[in-house]
């Protein structure tokens with residue numbers, strides 16, 4: 001083990017995005033004694049955080065720490081920052097990164113905390129930020145973390161990743177130290193790709209688990225989807241240069257376990273409502289809720305297709321949420337696929353002996 005006891009924490013953090021996860025990470029850093037400025041898009045939210053120590057829309061019934069400052073002024077948020085976290089939904093990461101660029105001091109590292117892949121380009125979030133803010137070290141923070149539980153001080157672990165030689169004092173190690181508190185425990189990684197693919201794919205698999213739970217299937221089905229989904233995640237990560245070990249870590253299987261088994265997950269809840277027959281427009285009673293997996297279903301499968309990879313569970317979710325296929329038809333197509341090997345590296349494909357019957361069963365049963 002390399003002794004990195006000379007590593008120093010960052011002192012002044014700018015957290016860009018005052019939704020649930022941005023506010024939670026700002027809270028962790030502030031509880032760790034650091035100087036934290038939280039950038040919010042809306043004046044009323046910044047005022048609420050400053051004046052009442054609450055963020056009632058995104059983190060109801062919680063009190064934020066004293067000294068956590070919020071602002072809508074990007075220049076002010078970034079003025080003295082020695083590290084920056086960007087915590088908005090993945091769709092907005094390029095725009096937000098571009099907004100930060102004119103105000104960023106030289107050499108300040110940027111950590112992206114969104115879980116997604118950019119539509120059209122197929123780029124991972126760290127790649128998007130690197131394009132928009134060239135010359136800065138870029139890392140990611142990911143893992144099994146419901147924002148509300150983090151703020152409520154439930155012991156929570158994350159992975160902080162930067163690319164590079166792990167024996168060096170990487171920005172990831174400094175950020176891990178910065179965010180360490182008595183209840184928040186970061187681990188350090190040098191595999192951004194593996195961590196990012198984990199975060200994007202787990203959202204899609206969580207929708208699949210939600211759909212099947214909402215449709216009335218039980219734990220056997222969920223365990224099958226989580227496990228086979230992990231296999232899809234691993235193949236994509238490895239194809240892009242990530243490692244299997246990362247996929248079996250917090251940002252991979254850790255986040256899959258969390259998100260695929262809890263109604264606290266927006267992805268799972270969205271799926272559960274669709275599986276129970278709620279129409280797309282009526283999910284969450286029509287409220288706008290960030291469900292990254294809806295976009296990820298398309299971006300993950302587009303990326304996989306471009307690499308010649310087949311991700312059958314992600315394709316099933318895409319068929320349902322992007323292409324509006326009936327759930328029964330999409331699940332039947334997945335479930336009645338030819339018999340194959342586990343792992344898929346063994347090249348076996350035997351036609352399903354009761355393909356039509358299996359298909360019919362689910363087409364009749366599911367919405």
Ligand SMILES: NC(=O)C1=CN([C@@H]2O[C@H](COP(=O)(O)OP(=O)(O)OC[C@H]3O[C@@H](n4cnc5c(N)ncnc54)[C@H](O)[C@@H]3O)[C@@H](O)[C@H]2O)C=CC1
Pocket residue numbers: 017018019020021022040041042058087088089090092095096113114115116145146147148289290292
């Ligand atoms: N909520 C959670 O428990 C966790 C969320 N994440 C990830 O964090 C990212 C952000 O999610 P949440 O904070 O949960 O979302 P949220 O819905 O709670 O908040 C999103 C924030 O981004 C802002 N925003 C949205 N679109 C924007 C745009 N175009 N320009 C500028 N600001 C914009 C909103 O005003 C809001 O402050 C997502 O990628 C999510 O997967 C990761 C771990 C945990």
Ligand SMILES: O=C(CO)COP(=O)(O)O
Pocket residue numbers: 115143144145146206255258259264265266267268290291292
């Ligand atoms: O990423 C998350 C937990 O790690 C949050 O999950 P949801 O976006 O599904 O709510």
